[in-house]
Each structure stands twice: as C-alpha cells, then as structure tokens.
Amino acid sequence: MRPTSAANLLANVILRVFVWVIACLTCFGNLVVICLRSLLVAENSQHAMAIKSLCCADGLMGIYLFVIGAFDLKFAGEYNKHARGWMGSLPCQLVGGLATLSSEVSVLLLTYMTLEKYFSVVFPFSHHRAGKKQTVSVLVAIWLLGFSLSIVPLWCKETFGNYYGRNGVCFPLQSDLGDLHRCSLLDTHLPPQAALPAAGENTR
Numbered sequence: 563m564r565p566t567s568a569a570n571l572l573a574n575v576i577l578r579v580f581v582w583v584i585a586c587l588t589c590f591g592n593l594v595v596i597c598l599r600s601l602l603v604a605e606n607s608q609h610a611m612a613i614k615s616l617c618c619a620d621g622l623m624g625i626y627l628f629v630i631g632a633f634d635l636k637f638a639g640e641y642n643k644h645a646r647g648w649m650g651s652l653p654c655q656l657v658g659g660l661a662t663l664s665s666e667v668s669v670l671l672l673t674y675m676t677l678e679k680y681f682s683v684v685f686p687f688s689h690h691r692a693g694k695k696q697t698v699s700v701l702v703a704i705w706l707l708g709f710s711l712s713i714v715p716l717w718c719k720e721t722f723g724n725y726y727g728r729n730g731v732c733f734p735l736q737s738d739l740g741d742l743h744r745c746s747l748l749d750t751h752l753p754p755q756a757a758l759p760a761a762g763e764n765t766r
Contacts (some may be wrong), residue, residue: 565577565729565730565731566641566645566729566730566731567641568641568642569639569640569641569642570634570637570638570639570641571630571633571634571637571641571648571730571731572630572631572634572731578631578634581627581630581631581634582627582628582631584624584627585624585625585627585628585631586624587624588620588621588623588624588627589621589624589625589628592617592618592620592621592624593617593621595613595614595617596614596617596618599613599614599617600614607694608692608693608694608697609675609678611694611697611698611701612671612674612675612678612697612701615667615671615701615704615705616668616671616672616675619663619664619667619668619671619708620664620668621664622660622661622663622664622667623661623664623665623668625660626657626660626661626664629653629657629660630657630731630732633648633653641730645730648730649724649727649728649729649730649732650724650727651727654726654727654732655716655726655727655732657726657732658725658726658727658732658733658734659712659713659715659716659726660712661732661733662711662712662726662733662734663708663709663711663712666707666708666711666712667704667705667708670704670707670708671701671704674700674704678692715734
C-alpha cells in the first residue's frame, strides 16, 4: 500500500491521525528522557551520554513526522496538483535527509551500545572501559558518519538523482520508476484508474 494518494499526501485517515500521534509521543517521550537523564546522577555517565544522544536522534524522526503532517494538511484534497513540485522541492529534500540522519544515527548508536554491553558482560573484570573522552569521540564520529550518509545524496545529484523525492513522504523506500510513473499520472490530473487503460493501449 502506497503512503500517498491522488488527493492527499497521506493516503488515508489512519495515517493522517497517527502521524501526529506518533510525532507527539516521539518528541515528548525523548524530551522527557533527556531531561531526566540530565537531572539525575547516573552511575555510568558514559552510558547516559549515549542514551541522550539516542534520544536526540529519535527526536529528529518526530520532527520529520511533524513536517510531513503539516504538508499533508497544506495539500489536503489537491495533492495531485502539487505532487511533482513537492517531491522535487528543497523542503522535501531536507526533511528526507533529516529522516535518514535519524535512522542512520539511531542504528549506529544502538550497535555501539549493544557492543559496549556485550563486552562488559563477556569480560566483566576487564579494566579497559571506555572513558568519557573515548565515548564523546565515538558519539561525535557516529553523528558525523550519519550526517555524511544523509548529505551525500543531496550533493551528488548526478549519481543519486532525486534520491529523497522518490515518493511523497520524501523517504527512499521505493524504486524510482514506479513513483515517477505515478507522478506523471498525477500531472495529468486524472485518477490512476483512468490513465492505466490508456497506457495499456499504447503498448499494444
């Protein structure tokens, strides 16, 4: 099922409602964790730093959902008129990069935290623990790597094309061809059901 339709950026009422619910829960929940972790004294300050960094990365996904929800309201009922312009616009590219940054950094942070816990369990008496400087260095490196992965498609248009504009939600989950064909259908201001038979006749 595609996330978009001819009339709306978000295809159905369930998506339109839950994009706001999940966005609010994501931002509020991660903000609460950051505040509590900052106020309470943690036994393992390095682990607390990683948790707060993970919350920041997850919070970016909440911002992404807010933006998608806002543009869904803006294009309500007439998304077919704005589809191609939206998918090629700077806001779509930036919000797609933001979602990719959030995803990449979250995965990298979870991997780092998992490895850290693994080694602490397997080698409980080892004195080679990551100090504050090492932890900060790893976290900075993870954010720089995530930023690099998200910004490369914006800089290398010749290689990646309209990487973040492959679908209406500006997240590279689907192939180029299907969405470009759908976009051409939207430009005609005809419903896809009306345009598909004509396309089939041309191939005969």
